[in-house]
Amino acid sequence: MSEPTHTPDLVVGEDGLARPRWAAVHEDLRAYYDTEWGLPVRDERGVFERLALEGFQSGLSWATILRRREGFRRAFADFDVDAVAAYGPAEVEALLADTGIIRHRGKIEATVSNARATVALRTAEGLGARGDLGPGSDLGRLVWSYRPARTPAPAVSAEVPTTSPGSRALAKELKSHGFRFVGPTTMFALMEAIGLVDTHLVGSHRRGTSGVWAADGTSVS
Template sequence: MDGRCGWAGVDPIYVEYHDTKWGVPEYDARTLWEKLILDGFQAGLSWITILKKRDNFRTAFAGFDPEVIADWGEADVQRLLNDAGIIRHRGKIEATISNARAYLEVNAAEGFDQFLWKYVDGVPLQNRFATQGEVPPATPMSVQVSKDLKARGFKFCGPTIVYAFMEATGLVNDHILTCDRHGACAALARPVLGR
């Protein structure tokens, strides 16, 4: 693909992620939650680090099943701190456990997918940036989503993490205009609220 966002570089893992996953609208609540957790683990690191460890994370965190993770305690934290296949950060591990509990509450109340998609009125925002330099690290919307997630008990979900999450899960289409994926992701947009 000649027209590709510059951040994808040449690493085959990154290129594949860019070309098949990043910016594709995600409508599944649990998949959205998994991605938010992984974006929290990415804080302070490069996304390629997380991509390379993604399968290890899925194994270590019971397939990102929030019902299982919500019941975990200190023994599980210790087990994960000893797992060299993941990012061994106590705060992020503990946040994942508490975020599982928060997810279950939000999902039972309104659907985690509905909770997130309401910020864009159920339809992905289609940004039209000409260069990567125009893409912001955060927006007023990501500040609000972050604030609302924290009010619901979520951790490791600051405005920059939330904006990266929104881009990755297609709530916002931030492929630059010269990228072939901009139009492809825009074509996948469909209204999701109230289904």
């Protein structure tokens, strides 16, 4: 096997592993990249957590969100969908005083609203990219129904897309079900985070390791 070609957008760490520059800045970002980002998340709670965090990240750095993750988990009942759906005005006001999270009223209220929309999906008809997911579905199955036939194979950071036809369609469907802070860019970031697409740079040690995509962008499962 030939050695991977490293580009200026990849940094080889002391461990000999190549990572994109954003994941080589701090240990917490490196650990997140190595052990979580881009690995498949399919369950309702897990997808709801990532959806909420991506919404909070809008306009901010991911490091800002990652370093408050445990605070978000405490604030939102470990992202238990039914518990968050039951939050009312008192809980929202308490969260606005919680220094462990991002105190943005719109994003907090959207997370509560999105929890309620997630509950409603369980009995909704005609969900999914083909409209063939019926009652008994959940947020995870809905989001994963937008998995593309191929994934990008970017050699440099400039080649990593910020939206896709799938992220635009997913955003449109989620908005139709009452979800908020779910624009196409945010949805593409969600798709990257949960392994629905693989945008690891070619040459990164994580490229093609998710069990969903091969290094060349073809599907393996």
